[in-house]
Amino acid sequence: MNIGMIGTGGFSKKHADIFTAMEDVKLQAVCGTSREKAAAFAAQYGGGSAYDQVADMLEQEKLDAVYICVPPFAHGDTEQQLIERGIPFFIEKPLAVHLNVPNDILHSLRKNNVITSVGYHFRYRDTVASLKKELENHTVGMVTGGWMGSMPLVPWWRNRDTSGGQFVEQTTHLIDLVRFTLGEVDEVFAMEANRVMAGQHENVTVADVGAAVLKMKSGVIVQLSNTCLLPEGVSEVGIRYFHSGGMIHVDMNSLTICGPSEERKETEAANPYVRENEAFLHAARTGDTSRILSSYEDAWRTQEITDAIMKSAESKKAIQLGGN
Missing domain, CATH: 3.40.50.720 (NAD(P)-binding Rossmann-like Domain)
Known part of the structure; x- marks a missing residue:
């Protein structure tokens, strides 16, 4: 080829x-x-x-x-x-x-x-396959997660007009994972602020903190946060599912399943890339x-959500998703 x-x-x-x-x-x-x-x-x-x-x-x-x-x-x-x-x-x-x-x-x-x-x-991870299988047996009530890290050095990332901001460029992975495991989103509400980075660097127009609440069509409530104000080398990326049987935590390399009488951890066995x-x-x-x-069409639905998050942060109003 x-x-x-x-x-x-x-x-x-x-x-x-x-x-x-x-x-x-x-x-x-x-x-x-x-x-x-x-x-x-x-x-x-x-x-x-x-x-x-x-x-x-x-x-x-x-x-x-x-x-x-x-x-x-x-x-x-x-x-x-x-x-x-x-x-x-x-x-x-x-x-x-x-x-x-x-x-x-x-x-x-x-x-x-x-x-x-x-x-x-993330969709190609063994641990995500295990996550989907585990969720088949439980009713999820709530999901929380975050993409917490430092600001990438490339100039285009710091400009909202060229990167879209952190929800669009990074946290989109967690949003897509939520869709992949729980289905489609009905409504979003988001808030953002710039607390530190615009004062430390020139030409920063992206927010350095943000939070979004997603209401799934199934009724599950999802809260995702992100920040890019942490120093280089300090980060935390992951998502937690709270369900009728306990809790499941997914980070960049592993899956942890917590129940009343056990805690089981799986690490990534294969390279998803x-x-x-x-x-x-x-x-x-x-x-x-x-x-x-x-596929592109499936990824469009994730982009629809990040677009709605940015519109909500700008308008300070909840945004209903319509689909296409």
Whole structure:
């Protein structure tokens, strides 16, 4: 398979490290913000054509699949070009800053049968499979969780217009996990503030603390918080499910099940990034999408929630979700 990569950052490398180790998979072409960056990236994997324009890459290369690993603000035209050419594509989350861009892409996808996958890798974890199985036996009442960490150094992340903010860019993983395990969201209410970071750094327009309450269609109440004001190296990311039989805690690497008379812990046995790459490339090669756990259309519903959270924080009103 000949693979194209759009983007030359950390997640581009994470995926390229995985798929170039697979049999009969080759990094054929890279498109970056400059040809120099693209060439340097490609050189890590035995070379490959370098481009600074997506249209040029798609015109000159015969690609079996393309990875899109770019900041939130850079989505839109690239996806439309791939849809027009019928090329399967994998996107790192989030889909965009605001919902209007994914709306247009989803409209195009519904008219064209193109294979897609979105990088919500939590879905591919063994511990999440165990979580879903455990929840089948209990009635969940409430969920709490948070993405607590430091602010990424890249300038685009600190600008709300280019990153969307922490709920859109990071906490989206927890929101997607809630959807994956509990179904769809009916209503959201959120609040945000900037307590520290805007005073310490220039050009910070994202909030550094925030909280959102999600009412699920099932009636479950979910409270998710996030902050990016912690010092580098200090973090806590996880989610807790409170149910009729006890409590389940999921963090970045493990699952802990707590009941009246036992506590059982499972650690991650396999790399979920490998699994999501295998699922996508299998689909691109064979047309069988059954192993893909997050299609573009499914990920759109997670983006709808983060978009509603941001609108609620701005308007100070609860937002009802309508679906599409």
